[in-house]
Amino acid sequence: xxxxxxxxxxxxxxxSTAVDGVSFSVEEGKIVGLVGESGCGKSVTSLAVxxxxxKGRGAxxxxxxxxxxAAAEEPAPGAVKATAAAxxxxxxxxxxxxxxxxxxxxxxxxxGTDLLALAPAAMRRxxxxxxxxxxxxxxxxxxxxxxxxxxxxEVLERHRGLKGAKASQxxxxxxxxxxxxxxxxxxxxxxxxxxxxxxxRVLIAIAVACAPRLLIADExxxxxxxxxxxxxxxxxxxxxxxxxxxxxxxxxxxGVVAGMCDEVNVLYSGRVVESAPVRELFARPTHPYTVxxxxxxxxxxxxxxxxxxxxxxxxxxxxxxxxxxxFAPRCDRVAEACVAGxxxxxGSLHAHRCVLAEEVA
Amino acid sequence: xxxxxxxxxxRLIEASVSAREAQTGSLLRQSFRRLKRSPMAVTGGxxxxxxxxxxxxxxxxxxxxxxxQTWGKEVFLNRNIFPGPRAxxxxxxxxxxxxxxxxxxxxxxxxxxxxxxxxxxGFVAGAAIGGVAAAAGTFGGRWGERVEAVIMRTVDVxxxxxxxxxxxSVAALLGPSLSTVMIAVGVxxxxxxxxxxxxxxxxxxxxxxxxxxxxxxxxxxxIVVSHILPNSLGxxxxxxxxxxxxxxxxxxxxxxxxxxxPDPGSPEWGTMLADAQRFLSGAPQLAIYPAVGIxxxxxxxxxxxxxxxxxxxxxxxxxx
Numbered sequence: 001x002x003x004x005x006x007x008x009x010x011x012x013x014x015x016s017t018a019v020d021g022v023s024f025s026v027e028e029g030k031i032v033g034l035v036g037e038s039g040c041g042k043s044v045t046s047l048a049v050x051x052x053x054x055k056g057r058g059a060x061x062x063x064x065x066x067x068x069x070a071a072a073e074e075p076a077p078g079a080v081k082a083t084a085a086a087x088x089x090x091x092x093x094x095x096x097x098x099x100x101x102x103x104x105x106x107x108x109x110x111x112g113t114d115l116l117a118l119a120p121a122a123m124r125r126x127x128x129x130x131x132x133x134x135x136x137x138x139x140x141x142x143x144x145x146x147x148x149x150x151x152x153x154e155v156l157e158r159h160r161g162l163k164g165a166k167a168s169q170x171x172x173x174x175x176x177x178x179x180x181x182x183x184x185x186x187x188x189x190x191x192x193x194x195x196x197x198x199x200x201r202v203l204i205a206i207a208v209a210c211a212p213r214l215l216i217a218d219e220x221x222x223x224x225x226x227x228x229x230x231x232x233x234x235x236x237x238x239x240x241x242x243x244x245x246x247x248x249x250x251x252x253x254x255g256v257v258a259g260m261c262d263e264v265n266v267l268y269s270g271r272v273v274e275s276a277p278v279r280e281l282f283a284r285p286t287h288p289y290t291v292x293x294x295x296x297x298x299x300x301x302x303x304x305x306x307x308x309x310x311x312x313x314x315x316x317x318x319x320x321x322x323x324x325x326x327f328a329p330r331c332d333r334v335a336e337a338c339v340a341g342x343x344x345x346x347g348s349l350h351a352h353r354c355v356l357a358e359e360v361a
Numbered sequence: 362x363x364x365x366x367x368x369x370x371x372r373l374i375e376a377s378v379s380a381r382e383a384q385t386g387s388l389l390r391q392s393f394r395r396l397k398r399s400p401m402a403v404t405g406g407x408x409x410x411x412x413x414x415x416x417x418x419x420x421x422x423x424x425x426x427x428x429x430q431t432w433g434k435e436v437f438l439n440r441n442i443f444p445g446p447r448a449x450x451x452x453x454x455x456x457x458x459x460x461x462x463x464x465x466x467x468x469x470x471x472x473x474x475x476x477x478x479x480x481x482x483g484f485v486a487g488a489a490i491g492g493v494a495a496a497a498g499t500f501g502g503r504w505g506e507r508v509e510a511v512i513m514r515t516v517d518v519x520x521x522x523x524x525x526x527x528x529x530s531v532a533a534l535l536g537p538s539l540s541t542v543m544i545a546v547g548v549x550x551x552x553x554x555x556x557x558x559x560x561x562x563x564x565x566x567x568x569x570x571x572x573x574x575x576x577x578x579x580x581x582x583x584i585v586v587s588h589i590l591p592n593s594l595g596x597x598x599x600x601x602x603x604x605x606x607x608x609x610x611x612x613x614x615x616x617x618x619x620x621x622x623p624d625p626g627s628p629e630w631g632t633m634l635a636d637a638q639r640f641l642s643g644a645p646q647l648a649i650y651p652a653v654g655i656x657x658x659x660x661x662x663x664x665x666x667x668x669x670x671x672x673x674x675x676x677x678x679x680x681x
Contacts, residue, residue: 050576055502128577135576140569145591154587155577206577 001112003028003246004049004131004214009106009116011041011048011270018044020270021106023345024263026214031240031247033257033278035293036267042250044102045267046216049248050133051115051123053102110214129159131214132207134236137223138199142191148202149187152209159210174205178235197228201235208239215239216248221256233260254297258282266290269326276350286352288331325354395672402668408661415466416473423463425450428626430457443644452650455633456640465650468628472658475543475612480605482547487554488597490516492590494555495562500581513559520552528611532620539622546611550604557600561593568592595673602666606659613655630654 002025011019019041026032034042047053108115110131115123135141143151152171156162162170168187175183178201191199200220207215217236221229237260240247249260257264257278264281266274266289274287285291295309313330324339325331331338337355345353396402415422445453452461490512498509519527531545565571566589574584615621616631625632630651637647 052572052576124578124580126578127575128579133573133576135569135573137569141573143570143574143588143592146588154574154579154583158578158580203573206573 005109033261040267041270132212134217136219405664416469425460425463427463427467464628476609478543479546479608483550487551491555491558495559599670606662
């Protein structure tokens with residue numbers, strides 16, 4: 001049994017559905033990727049698993065299979081979607097209060113308990129201890145007026161009961177473990193005094209402070225430059241290898257996926273359109289969307305002036321789409337069968353959601 | 362390498378070391394460092410510092426007893442003229458023959474006391490109200506939102522009442538005294554502080570680090586107290602400096618209207634202004650001294666507050 005089993009997860013904001021029946025699983029010691037362009041629902045999925053979405057008011061669910069933030073974030077048509085996606089916006093409201101809440105249904109079974117059915121207090125005890133999250137923007141995810149040391153010890157106090165000197169000692173060793181030199185001095189510094197890479201290391205230190213069994217990394221390298229990205233990914237991979245932590249990696253960067261993940265789930269418009277082990281996915285991409293994503297990545301071995309192959313249209317084209325495959329309005333191979341009804345997810349090891357799969361492959 | 366070159370190198374190293382030092386230290390220390398470079402802050406700081414020193418030392422540095430009447434030897438009252446500035450009385454005498462310079466010096470203490478206490482009342486009560494409202498509205502669920510709505514609408518109503526009128530009604534309820542002025546002016550400032558802190562906290566409540574703290578299982582109360590509040594206090598503290606200036610003016614206004622200290626002997630700038638009104642045509646200097654005192658002090662606090670606002674601005678902080 002996998003450590004985390006997400007089954008038929010649905011998240012709706014008012015009448016628009018951001019996540020529409022997503023299922024995947026994460027095994028202990030494995031890295032699983034959730035890939036997709038901006039607004040496909042990957043961040044919302046992770047927030048739902050962590051129980052960080054604002055509570056909905058039970059508003060009736062609409063039919064539109066459209067993420068709320070898609071329209072605002074729509075990249076220019078023809079842009080290189082897979083690599084140039086804008087930083088993913090978290091739905092306004094973060095984890096609490098005010099404004100439109102989210103209606104979450106489905107199951108997220110973590111080690112035998114359904115996280116979505118857990119009482120808020122019980123969920124709070126697990127957050128940070130059993131499952132933790134690394135966010136995208138390390139600067140804004142750290143409290144600017146609190147020294148980083150105190151932000152680490154706060155978690156240690158809460159979940160491991162460490163206090164005072166013991167807590168700071170542990171915090172220093174955590175910083176050391178994530179590769180920050182001179183950790184005792186760094187503990188007293190404020191986030192703005194650290195470099196971007198160091199901030200992300202601090203965030204990772206906080207996330208792994210209580211040795212969580214599942215780590216969710218929501219685009220952990222988007223805000224960093226390329227050399228630092230590689231270091232951070234190396235660090236994450238190292239943690240997984242040594243601690244046996246399961247890692248759910250949310251990213252729009254297929255390069256990251258290829259280098260890091262064991263399994264990949266490609267999300268499109270709130271649904272998993274393809275799910276496979278990483279080698280299999282890159283070797284035999286089946287869904288046209290995955291093919292499109294791979295085709296839009298610049299490759300070193302292509303001639304210099306060879307144009308990239310963009311995916312036609314944008315995710316906004318799907319807003320008015322009612323029946324059939326959500327990718328149909330942007331798909332080059334669209335056929336009668338595509339618009340007849342929503343294609344089911346077929347296959348077990350290498351699952352996909354395309355009725356034309358045989359032809360594509 | 363020539364000596365001149367080595368010296369130049371030394372200077373360069375020194376400069377880079379001090380630049381590095383400028384980067385370190387707590388946020389407050391950094392803000393303070395920036396503050397020292399702003400001419401506005403220095404001017405305001407000097408005025409406020411002088412005012413505080415005078416207020417604290419008060420009777421010790423006053424050349425005369427501010428309540429001692431030297432009246433009787435000379436008959437000025439009939440001609441409605443009072444001695445102006447002269448060697449033995451720098452600011453002249455008032456209508457009862459008291460030394461104006463001593464009265465100004467000793468009066469500074471009451472003015473400062475009223476300003477600080479009134480601001481503290483407004484700050485503490487307003488921050489408590491605004492903080493509770495923001496915390497309830499953000500984390501208290503549906504009931505919390507109702508609580509917040511009730512609190513904030515009440516604050517809005519209070520905000521709609523002209524400040525002086527509000528202060529006057531409070532003063533009328535309590536009867537004239539020094540504490541009346543403090544409470545009245547303080548109460549009148551509560552709505553501003555409440556609104557400001559609530560707004561500032563709401564802005565912080567939606568920030569990433571709060572979401573990150575929630576994702577780590579930090580309890581809501583703790584998030585409010587140790588994460589949201591410290592980030593929200595900046596603008597409120599600056600507002601307090603600005604309100605201090607307003608409070609001094611308002612306290613003077615209330616004293617002028619006769620709601621201040623009922624003891625006519627005790628020097629207070631507002632009361633002195635009120636007393637001087639009767640002799641405005643013959644001895645305008647009696648009104649000018651306290652008026653200038655009030656204006657300059659208020660200006661000092663305003664300058665300091667403005668400079669603090671700029672130095673605490675996180676956008677400027679990032680650039681450094």
